[in-house]
Amino acid sequence: MIEELKDYLSLIQPPDKKAMETARLRWAHVAKPLNSLGVLEDDIVKIAGIRKDAHVSLHKRGLLILCADNGIVEEGVTQTGMEVTAVVTENMTKGNSSVCIMAKRAGVDVYPVDMGVARDLVSGSRYPLLNRKIAYGTKNFRKTKAMTRNEAVQAIKTGIELMGELSENGYDLVATGEMGIGNTTTSSAAASLLLKQDPEKLTGRGAGLNDAGLKQKRNVIREAVAEYGPGCQDEVDILSAVGGFDLAGLTGVFLGGAIYRIPVLLDGFISAVAALAAERIYPGCRDFMIASHVSAEPAGHILLEELGLPPLIQAGMCLGEGTGAVAAIPLLDMAADVYGTMSSFEDIEIEAYKPMEDQS
Template sequence: MADDLSIKLAETIKKIKPFNEESASLADHHSDRLTKPPGSLGKLESIARQLAGISGQLWPDLSRKAVIVMAGDHGVCEEGVSAFPQAVTPQMVMNFLNGGAAVNVLARQAGADVVCVDIGVNADLAHERLVCRKIVRGTANMAKQPAMTREETVQAILVGIEVVNEQVKQGFRLFGTGEMGIGNTTASAAITTVLTGLSPEESVGRGTGINDAGWLNKVDVVKRAIELNQPDASDPIDVLAKVGGAEIAGLVGVIIGAAANGCAVVIDGYISSAAALVASRLAEQSKPYMIASHLSQEKGHLKLLESIGLSPMIQLEMRLGEGTGAVLCFHFIDAALHLMQEMATFESAGVSKG
């Protein structure tokens, strides 16, 4: 069973096509013909170039976009690492499904769908809009044992891939990553520590808003979890299984699945970036398909992004998660495409070129 799952994951990774440098160069050429100094639109020009290279089209149709919110609980909450109780996870899932969370508000503004997936919530949830793909009922406490088995981890990655495949069949071509899971910044910090070499003091942040004593405890929990489980930094799935979470694994699948379908995926904050780091180690060819949205207030986020080779579009001092930063950046992606399509060229406008 485990071998079959791993083969399925490997087959998906093989489907990821190389970045199309020819299309990207055509986008550069067109951008340089527009009525502006070369490079003056900064990252908007870079985004347009990247989207052309991802899609193989100069102006891809990205009108149908979705943020995929993976939800799961964490056994490590037993260690007092969060300012909020674990019961908040299922409560917030229902809030997403009823359209009342921040990500729902921002998604409506951006013309995007919110796809909420129960991949590991420790509760029985039912809603007509909930995508039920439960792999575990919360992870085990990683400070006492591995968070998940390797088989569960690969299953969760495949769930993310399957959810993207389903959305692509419905016509979606741009994806954002979102998550919900009390305790998941602790798991993300542990993943970051193992895969980047940062110390727990550098990778552990305030999460839901813990105080100094809470932060010291969280650092200690990450240290203990790594010492106990000895995750293998050369094996991203081992790291994800031992100190990760089901929703993080699901997001790894979302990222790999988007790349395999030739779609851009906008990475949200710290937790999503930890998933992006794992995805980049599993499938290096997925990196050109990733767009970093924002710089979170979580302590290790910038170094985490740098280790992947990503640069965030915006810095708004956010640390909410849910996919909020990713959805905000859908607007910048739309802007980049509109500029490239609608601006006059020097020739068509009769403007002298410098």
């Protein structure tokens, strides 16, 4: 167990088996073909276990969008400049971003969080900014480590504390999002170190890099993996070497989901890297996670397979901000409605479906 986090991690208890068994039994009695809602049924059962209650409620849901800048942008690995992070973050506080519009439709409260944007921000009133700034962006990891170990731990603890605040406010479900120019580069580097796989296989175009930009991005990551990999003793070392404050903070959010027993929705590639870091820090943490979709980034499928989390949506999305996670919430709503309100076979006085025998 990582020493700096042991007081938090010691609070984690596994999902409640009795609640999950009750939820599975309820699904078996709902008057429809067995397992016909697929992953949605499994996720409702998972939520019952997380919440220790077979009466699944998703009434209050929030989205944490962790925003931070990344010094690696100096190396020409992005199509746009670092200044875009601040502009988009401020737009989020005004409700004027893709995910904010989607969240309004899905009935999700939005919490933009400044984890390390490179300038001070002016908050709008629609979704007021939570200021948890650790520093004005990370350092350029081609020249030196992105952050100190203490900063990485602080970011992780901040994510855990954010989940504690949402728990106190009665949230039933939390979606994850991020905003930070350059964070597909930090995430690809972290993924390469976590998975011990070639950056070539894991690194994509992010927000629209051309061929030359992609080549530069992969070269930068390959150099960093060779430079820092041998010295990384644990996941905190990986995050401090090549990560971002948003990535480390999201790692804490996933750990916080396990600590405070709130199901956490992965968004895409970046949140999946954070989820894997959390699972490596505390094996079993994935039992408190739900995968919303498969990112179009090359590592999207690889990360979900490593986590053992089947996605709800396959739509080729790669926008970030939490858009995939928010898009999945109405699907969970519909599944929860079927689970909670549909007639049983006994109610309609017909014989229940039986599991099919093996036809092979």
